[in-house]
Amino acid sequence: DTGSAAAIPINEVDIAYVTPVTVGTPPQTLMLDLDTGSSDLWVFSSLTPSSQIRGQEIYTPTKSSTSQLLNGHTWSIRYGDGSSSRGTVFTDNFTIGGLEVKSQAVQTAQEVSSSFTQEQSLDGLVGLGFSTLNTVRPSSQLTFFDNARPNLDEEVFTADLKYHATGTYDFGFIDSKKHNGTITYTPVQPSPGYWTHSLSGYSVGSGAFQSSQISGISDTGTTLLYLPTAIVTAYYRQVQGAQNSQYYGGYVFPCASTLPTFTFGIEGARFTIPASYINYTRISPTSTTCYGGLQSSSGLGINIFGDVALKAAFVVFSGTNPPRIGFAPK
Numbered sequence: 001d002t003g004s005a006a007a008i009p010i011n012e013v014d015i016a017y018v019t020p021v022t023v024g025t026p027p028q029t030l031m032l033d034l035d036t037g038s039s040d041l042w043v044f045s046s047l048t049p050s051s052q053i054r055g056q057e058i059y060t061p062t063k064s065s066t067s068q069l070l071n072g073h074t075w076s077i078r079y080g081d082g083s084s085s086r087g088t089v090f091t092d093n094f095t096i097g098g099l100e101v102k103s104q105a106v107q108t109a110q111e112v113s114s115s116f117t118q119e120q121s122l123d124g125l126v127g128l129g130f131s132t133l134n135t136v137r138p139s140s141q142l143t144f145f146d147n148a149r150p151n152l153d154e155e156v157f158t159a160d161l162k163y164h165a166t167g168t169y170d171f172g173f174i175d176s177k178k179h180n181g182t183i184t185y186t187p188v189q190p191s192p193g194y195w196t197h198s199l200s201g202y203s204v205g206s207g208a209f210q211s212s213q214i215s216g217i218s219d220t221g222t223t224l225l226y227l228p229t230a231i232v233t234a235y236y237r238q239v240q241g242a243q244n245s246q247y248y249g250g251y252v253f254p255c256a257s258t259l260p261t262f263t264f265g266i267e268g269a270r271f272t273i274p275a276s277y278i279n280y281t282r283i284s285p286t287s288t289t290c291y292g293g294l295q296s297s298s299g300l301g302i303n304i305f306g307d308v309a310l311k312a313a314f315v316v317f318s319g320t321n322p323p324r325i326g327f328a329p330k
């Protein structure tokens with residue numbers, strides 16, 4: 001089997017991407033954030049207090065003839081940005097881009113934090129990390145990818161995220177039309193459950209490539225690129241008027257400043273992030289101060305290759321044994 005579905009930016013600065021999925025019988029359509037940085041599939045639901053719903057679509061298990069309560073099971077998750085959700089669990093038929101998993105664990109939210117309530121175009125998440133991270137108890141549940149894997153033509157899913165445009169997630173095949181040239185693979189460390197791998201180094205603008213092993217996670221659910229402070233200060237040293245603002249919680253600069261590109265290495269391959277991707281957003285609609293798409297990872301305890309980096313490549317998440325991740329130009 002294979003599947004192919006759109007990855008649609010939810011606002012004008014690509015804060016996140018949502019993908020149409022269907023749950024249940026008859027199918028209920030929701031727009032979910034496919035997140036390789038977590039492994040819970042959860043949705044706004046008929047069990048979510050109406051005070052916490054602001055325009056989201058909901059899943060109503062009682063309207064689905066194929067839903068089954070997973071009795072006595074609950075879940076609770078907190079993300080790196082401090083957002084959280086928790087609730088109960090049903091199993092039901094679940095489809096992404098024509099690829100169906102019967103009896104997928106669908107975690108129904110009984111509580112969501114304010115940042116989820118505020119994102120009215122995001123109806124929940126599909127975790128595509130390793131199932132070891134799943135928070136359902138007393139028995140943890142498998143991700144959509146792990147459930148689909150035995151039926152996939154190839155044990156892969158790919159992410160073709162785009163800057164200010166709709167891209168695609170494909171399951172079970174590598175679409176050669178979506179990338180130019182070879183895919184460079186590098187090993188993935190599957191413990192503790194993120195798509196953890198290393199960069200082989202970086203360069204700023206036209207500067208020399210600095211070879212260094214930089215371990216981190218490729219996370220489609222994180223908006224920005226978070227790297228060690230030494231790299232980030234070297235980057236913003238090239239930006240007139242840039243400063244690390246306590247007030248805004250990161251590097252900001254005059255929106256009119258010229259930004260250099262940022263290049264990262266995967267093994268011997270090089271991927272260049274255009275300056276426009278790093279000129280992330282104005283700090284407020286009328287401000288002439290802009291917030292950077294490259295920020296420091298100090299304080300996170302981990303480097304995060306989020307959407308700002310991933311949208312500069314065609315990315316193959318390979319669930320083979322051993323797992324690996326591939327990057328190709330596009």
Ligand SMILES: O=C(NC1CCCCC1)N[C@H]1[C@H](O)[C@@H](N2CCCCC2)[C@@H]2OC[C@H]1O2
Binds near residue numbers: 082119223
């Ligand atoms: O917390 C992180 N990443 C951290 C960012 C700071 C540095 C550490 C990692 N990712 C989350 C993201 O923020 C959420 N958010 C929802 C509203 C629209 C924007 C996305 C969404 O829910 C879970 C996941 O995706």
